[in-house]
Amino acid sequence: MSYKVKDIGLAPRGELLIEWARDHMPVLALIRSRFELEKPLAGVKLGACLHATKETAVLVRTLEAGGAEVALCGSNPLSTHDDVVAALAATGTKVYAWREQTTEEYYWCVNKVIDHGPTITMDDGADLVSTLHSKRTEKLNLVKAGSEETTTGVIRLRAMHRDGALKYPIVAVNDTPTKRMFDNRYGTGQSTIDGILRASSVMLAGKVFVVVGYGWCARGVATRARGMGSHVIVTEVDPMKALEAVMDGFQVMPLMEAAKVGDIFVTVTGDTKVIDEQHIRVMKDGAMLANSGHFNVEINIPALEKLSKGKRRMRPDLDEYQMKNGRKLYLLAEGRLVNLAAAEGHPSEVMDMSFADQALVAEWIQKNKDLKTGVYDVPRDIDEMVSRIKLQSMGVMIDKLTDEQRKYLMSWSQGTV
Numbered sequence: 001m002s003y004k005v006k007d008i009g010l011a012p013r014g015e016l017l018i019e020w021a022r023d024h025m026p027v028l029a030l031i032r033s034r035f036e037l038e039k040p041l042a043g044v045k046l047g048a049c050l051h052a053t054k055e056t057a058v059l060v061r062t063l064e065a066g067g068a069e070v071a072l073c074g075s076n077p078l079s080t081h082d083d084v085v086a087a088l089a090a091t092g093t094k095v096y097a098w099r100e101q102t103t104e105e106y107y108w109c110v111n112k113v114i115d116h117g118p119t120i121t122m123d124d125g126a127d128l129v130s131t132l133h134s135k136r137t138e139k140l141n142l143v144k145a146g147s148e149e150t151t152t153g154v155i156r157l158r159a160m161h162r163d164g165a166l167k168y169p170i171v172a173v174n175d176t177p178t179k180r181m182f183d184n185r186y187g188t189g190q191s192t193i194d195g196i197l198r199a200s201s202v203m204l205a206g207k208v209f210v211v212v213g214y215g216w217c218a219r220g221v222a223t224r225a226r227g228m229g230s231h232v233i234v235t236e237v238d239p240m241k242a243l244e245a246v247m248d249g250f251q252v253m254p255l256m257e258a259a260k261v262g263d264i265f266v267t268v269t270g271d272t273k274v275i276d277e278q279h280i281r282v283m284k285d286g287a288m289l290a291n292s293g294h295f296n297v298e299i300n301i302p303a304l305e306k307l308s309k310g311k312r313r314m315r316p317d318l319d320e321y322q323m324k325n326g327r328k329l330y331l332l333a334e335g336r337l338v339n340l341a342a343a344e345g346h347p348s349e350v351m352d353m354s355f356a357d358q359a360l361v362a363e364w365i366q367k368n369k370d371l372k373t374g375v376y377d378v379p380r381d382i383d384e385m386v387s388r389i390k391l392q393s394m395g396v397m398i399d400k401l402t403d404e405q406r407k408y409l410m411s412w413s414q415g416t417v
């Protein structure tokens, strides 16, 4: 069978969700119309390991419109939308994904995508690339190039390239301005709050909300939490980011101090054990812990388990831990990306830009015959095109440089007077 999903009967519901997303993704719509005519991806076998959401389905159909044969698996055991993947499977996409997978099931799906023999890979967290490079090397020579969607994946791929382990070129879609400045900041900002609210339904106004990290994603989360009336504390390890947080008006302090006063904690660092045993030990009764970074290692969950004497699932995506010292702490979405596990991930409007980048990068890879192994930036004209179309779709006009201004900005000979 060319798919494995939880329930193919969910397809009609998934189709409606995909239609809703499609109608909020105008940049991708324009690309899809062109792809339908030009078929720039004819002959491409595309292997995608992405969060299997309604927006991803719109991307998959855009790639298929361009002539690609796509195989898709989820990039997280908890982020797949069963109705959406059922709809994709029902219309002929090779899709292997369902919500709540074991680690073995997760990698079984990754391997099914590799069985497809991808010539281009599209990853979110580099699991496809690392499986290809470690356990499925027989398929490596089929791959021409790939792209990577998230910060953590790009970090892993740059490390592979540094060690001489990377065997094919990858475009770092995550790092490009039309992705990082918008998806990471505004997308993660809004959807992380959405995930926390759907999982807990607590009031944010008046709460002490601790954001661990102040990178692109964390900035979005901190700003949105402040907008909801929380008192926001930021913790950082990078002095420049910490300074930025101070000047943006947030209280900054070491996590050990923040741990004693926080009501809600959100990690968004891409790092490991940022909330560790010593922090958990001093947290207040009732404190809630969530993560929006890529992997479920940011909160030391084994330490949380060790310090507790019992655990109950109170609501979907919310577990109560009864601590040995009598307090209760709450973990959201098992410490996995709370915005994707407990909510629907980023809004379609912002994924429109990230996935427009992905579609255009796949086309760019296909057109460029001589890419060498390495980690590439997204070409600047793709970024400019995506922001121009996005502005147009929002009905926003901007000014143009005059010839005189262009000449002035290019010249070095004109001084102060």
Ligand SMILES: NC(=O)c1ccc[n+]([C@@H]2O[C@H](COP(=O)([O-])OP(=O)(O)OC[C@H]3O[C@@H](n4cnc5c(N)ncnc54)[C@H](O)[C@@H]3O)[C@@H](O)[C@H]2O)c1
Pocket: 150, 151, 152, 153, 183, 184, 188, 212, 213, 214, 215, 216, 217, 218, 235, 236, 237, 238, 241, 268, 269, 270, 271, 274, 292, 293, 294, 295, 337, 338, 339, 340, 346
């Ligand atoms: N939830 C989502 O949908 C989503 C979307 C995009 C990216 N991500 C993931 O979110 C994570 C962060 O991405 P980003 O683009 O904001 O990265 P970034 O590099 O811009 O920011 C990470 C920040 O974390 C800080 N940090 C690292 N270790 C820390 C520690 N121990 N304590 C405090 N701060 C620490 C770094 O100094 C840095 O400022 C990555 O794992 C990324 O893959 C998630």
